[in-house]
Amino acid sequence: MAASIEELVQVVDSTTILRLLTTKPRLLAFGEPTHGENALLDLRNKLFHELVEQHGYRAIAIESDCLMGRVVDDYVASGMGSLDDVMERGFSHEWGAFEGNRELVQWMRAYNDGRPADEQVRFAGFDGPLEITHAASPREAITRLHGYLDPDLLPCNSETLDHLLGADDRWTNPAAMMDPSQSVGRTPEAKELRVIADDLVALLDAQEPQLRTTSEDEWYQARLDARTATGLLRYHYWMADTSPSRMAWLLAVRDSMMAGNLLALAERGPTLVNAHNSHLQRDKSTIRMGGVPAQWWSAGAIVSTRLGKDYAFLATALGTIPHQGVDAPPADTLEGILYAVPQDQYVVDPRRLATAIGAVTPRVSPWYGYGPLDPTHLSSVDGLVFVKDAGVRRTQRTE
Structure with missing residues (x-):
């Protein structure tokens, strides 16, 4: 078995x-099974x-956050402002603190410097303005939309x-996440x-032809x-x-917002998408919240249904995350079989x-x-990337 798998590496x-795919997709989704790990961010940056x-x-x-992402996009296009400020105001979930994200923004700014607008690379957040603890007020989005239209x-x-x-x-009250009575979402206003x-x-x-x-x-x-x-109002x-x-509704609404943003990005041109595997997979996603299981269709499942071959999904599987207590996987698991291959990082055709x-x-x-990656999902994945140790960084590019 090991020899046959090594032949697939x-x-x-x-x-x-791209050779694993039948066509170059407009959305190439690169999933990850956890967030913030150096090796995964480095690999994402290299591929981008x-x-x-x-x-x-x-x-x-x-x-x-899709609205905060505009801060990053403006910076990589123009260079205005400071990198520290952009990393603080342009990312949600405190992901501006990840060194891999900082290196991504630096590379994009350097790449764009001196290039015409139609040759520049763009940045986008595609999540809603949502955190585990709360959801944002709809003020920013609805007020700007209101000001854009014919008065x-x-x-x-x-x-x-x-x-x-x-x-x-009133909208961002963290108590509302666990206590529905604290939410303003069904008030008359x-x-x-x-x-x-x-x-x-x-x-x-209605005003699209003019706008x-x-x-x-x-x-x-x-x-x-x-x-x-x-x-957000929903x-x-x-x-x-x-x-x-x-909870199933909240999960579904979040991913439907993600899907809408991804479909809009697909209209603008070929884009690399990076998120958790559960948001990008074609199979139904599951989670346990407070001991209660919930299922929903991910953004990737929705987008794949709409775009067909213009959406491709690369899942990532991991061997170890030593600093989080995730040690070598059992030999009879998917990750255990992949871990036995000598290479530290590789990609395989998941169907083979x-x-x-x-x-x-x-x-x-x-x-x-x-x-961990559900082994029953292999048939709906376009490429499987394996990283043996999430804590190991590769040498960074500086050009």
């Missing part, structure tokens, strides 16, 4: 990965460099909008805001604001729900791998922050 580079320089990719999208046709004035929104801390947001989106669609003749970037931002405003509505389906190994035991993670 290939070097991890962009050319090898190669995809840009050798295969014409012009954007990267990561699992971070003579607006469903309300800015004063009414501001009154309905109220104080932002929130319900009226959902109607207004729906009318604003309808007005945006598209101005700035394409402004139009893209307005569509992003429209998706975010309606998505998310807050379900935060106030008391039924058993509450599934034939070679047959049925295996699913790995159980000793740490909540790491999700």
Whole structure:
């Protein structure tokens, strides 16, 4: 068995990965089973460099706040501001502190320096403005959308909008995540805001022939604001729900917001997408929250259904994460079989791998922050990247 698997092993580079696919996808999704690990971020950055320089990719999208991501995109395009400020204000989930993300932004700024706008690389966050502890106020998105549209046709004035929104801390109250009664998502004001947001989106669609003749970037931002405003109001509505389906709805709304952002990015050109495997896989995603299981269709499943071969998914499997207590995997698991191969990093065709190994035991993670790859998903993965030790960094490129 080991010899046959070693015959499947290939070097991890962009050319090898694209050869596994039948076509160059508009969205190439690179999943990870945990966040923030050096080896994974280094590998992502390496692949992005190669995809840009050798295969014409012009954007990267990561699992971070879609509105905050505009701060990073502005910086890599213009160089205005300081890198420290961008890393603090341009990433959610505290991911601006990851060295691999800082190196990514530095490389993008250096690449863009002196290039015309149509040759520059772009950055995007594709997550909603959502954290584990709370969801953002819809103020930023709905207010900017309101100001973008024809003032003579607006469903309300800015004063009414501001009154309905109220104080932002009402929306971001962390107690609402565990206690639906603390949420403002089903108050009369929130319900009226959902109607207004729906009318604003309808007005945006109706005025497209005029608005598209101005700035394409402004139009893209307005569509992003429209998706975010309606998505956030929907998310807050379900935060106030008391039924058993509450958590499943929240998970589904989040990933549907992600999917909308990815589909919009696909319209702009070939993009590398980086997020947790569970947000990018084609199979149904599962999680246990407070001991209760929940299932939902991920952003990747939704986008794959829409785009077909223009969406490709690379899953990543890990051997060890020593500093988190994730030691060498059992030999009878998928990760254990891959761990026995001498190479530290490699990519394999998952369908050929599934034939070679047959049925295996699913790995159980000793740490909540790491999700082993479900071996039954191999048939729906386009490429499987294996990293033996998540704590080991490769030598960084500096050019």
